[in-house]
Amino acid sequence: xxxxxxxxxxxxxxxxxxxxxxxxxxxxxxxxxxxxxxxxxxxxxxxxxxxxxxxxxxxxxxxxxxxxxxxxxxxxxxxxxxxxxxxxxxxxxxxxxxxxxxxxxxxxxxxxxxxxxxxxxxxxxxxxxxxxxxxxxxxxxxxxxxxxxxxxxxxxxxxxxxxxxxxxxxxxxxxxxxxxxxxxxxxxxxxxxxxxxxxxxxxxxxxxxxxxxxxxxxxxxxxxxxxxxxxxxxxxxxxxxxxxxxxxxxxxxxxxxxxxxxxxxxxxxxxxxxxxxxxxxxxxxxxxxxxxxxxxxxxxxxxxxxxxxxxxxxxxxxxxxxxxxxxxxxxxxxxxxxxxxxxxxxxxxxxxxxxxxxxxxxxxxxxxxxxxxxx
Ligand code: ADP
Ligand code: MG
Numbered sequence: 001x002x003x004x005x006x007x008x009x010x011x012x013x014x015x016x017x018x019x020x021x022x023x024x025x026x027x028x029x030x031x032x033x034x035x036x037x038x039x040x041x042x043x044x045x046x047x048x049x050x051x052x053x054x055x056x057x058x059x060x061x062x063x064x065x066x067x068x069x070x071x072x073x074x075x076x077x078x079x080x081x082x083x084x085x086x087x088x089x090x091x092x093x094x095x096x097x098x099x100x101x102x103x104x105x106x107x108x109x110x111x112x113x114x115x116x117x118x119x120x121x122x123x124x125x126x127x128x129x130x131x132x133x134x135x136x137x138x139x140x141x142x143x144x145x146x147x148x149x150x151x152x153x154x155x156x157x158x159x160x161x162x163x164x165x166x167x168x169x170x171x172x173x174x175x176x177x178x179x180x181x182x183x184x185x186x187x188x189x190x191x192x193x194x195x196x197x198x199x200x201x202x203x204x205x206x207x208x209x210x211x212x213x214x215x216x217x218x219x220x221x222x223x224x225x226x227x228x229x230x231x232x233x234x235x236x237x238x239x240x241x242x243x244x245x246x247x248x249x250x251x252x253x254x255x256x257x258x259x260x261x262x263x264x265x266x267x268x269x270x271x272x273x274x275x276x277x278x279x280x281x282x283x284x285x286x287x288x289x290x291x292x293x294x295x296x297x298x299x300x301x302x303x304x305x306x307x308x309x310x311x312x313x314x315x316x317x318x319x320x321x322x323x324x325x326x327x328x329x330x331x332x333x334x335x336x337x338x339x340x341x342x343x344x345x346x347x348x349x350x351x352x353x354x355x356x357x358x359x360x361x362x363x364x365x366x367x368x369x370x371x372x373x374x375x
Contacts, residue, residue: 031104035338039113107341
């Protein structure tokens with residue numbers, strides 16, 4: 001049995017996104033869009049109305065499947081998606097008070113993610129699209145996270161900086177008025193969510209680690225146990241969290257079990273502080289160096305309460321507009337996939353009936369594909 005390193009997906013050579021689609025495009029006609037997400041350990045289906053309002057967003061988490069292993073087991077994730085996907089889609093339809101026949105398009109996560117997990121969602125979406133003669137659009141999971149910033153706040157302005165911070169990604173983007181998206185920097189090693197998950201494992205906390213550290217840290221003092229802040233150069237827009245992880249490991253090695261237990265909350269608070277301070281710091285370096293007035297922070301780690309508090313305070317101080325999606329749109333969900341897919345269709349991206357999964361899809365590859373227009 002082996003576990004996923006979220007940054008190291010198996011490389012399977014596939015046709016690039018831009019080449020897999022037919023060249024013909026049809027004009028966008030407003031319609032309800034079904035979104036399907038199955039890239040990692042959440043099976044999710046959501047429906048957006050013709051005007052883009054979220055009618056339903058059903059998420060079935062696999063936490064209980066993976067908890068005993070302390071990480072996502074790819075084979076188990078794929079099997080769990082298989083057992084759940086039809087029920088999740090049905091319940092998204094029921095909650096939206098629609099039937100399959102009311103749908104006008106389907107958006108599905110194409111990558112990056114776990115190959116087996118992606119296959120389940122993509123093949124389900126393909127079958128449904130074929131059976132109902134609906135257009136099918138492939139969505140980059142990162143683009144989905146970015147789109148989540150506009151789900152709750154459709155008037156969020158451009159240009160803006162978007163920090164995607166999740167279990168697999170710590171990426172800073174600039175999104176311009178024309179929808180063009182530029183990658184400014186990313187992590188050199190672990191993603192912030194990965195640092196949370198691995199840190200939690202070392203502290204003996206439950207899976208998933210991010211929420212567990214978040215909860216425990218509320219009872220601790222972030223200044224009691226200080227961890228090094230991984231600042232690269234002052235103006236750098238890159239991140240590095242592997243040193244922090246090592247620092248926690250060495251600190252724990254120097255403590256016996258009773259000291260670990262006594263200081264657990266302070267350790268969690270100090271460790272969390274070292275992650276979130278760097279995230280806030282780098283995000284605002286990007287805001288200032290780009291001269292933009294708006295910052296969106298999205299992805300699973302954006303659910304962190306300390307990160308949200310620090311970002312909110314700093315944005316107020318700097319007079320910057322901040323978008324922090326509601327919790328339901330932070331961690332993996334299909335509403336963000338439906339929204340990103342809908343935007344692709346609006347911007348004229350041709351649908352494709354013969355999509356392939358793209359497990360190792362890179363942010364840069366995708367961002368060149370089609371500029372998105374958020375509204
Ligand atoms: P993926 O990385 O597959 O895109 P998500 O976007 O759902 O997945 O993000 C999952 C990551 O978010 C995990 O690493 C998890 O620990 C982290 N996370 C979730 N909630 C919190 C939280 N409250 N504090 C810190 N990290 C969190
Ligand atoms: Mg995600």
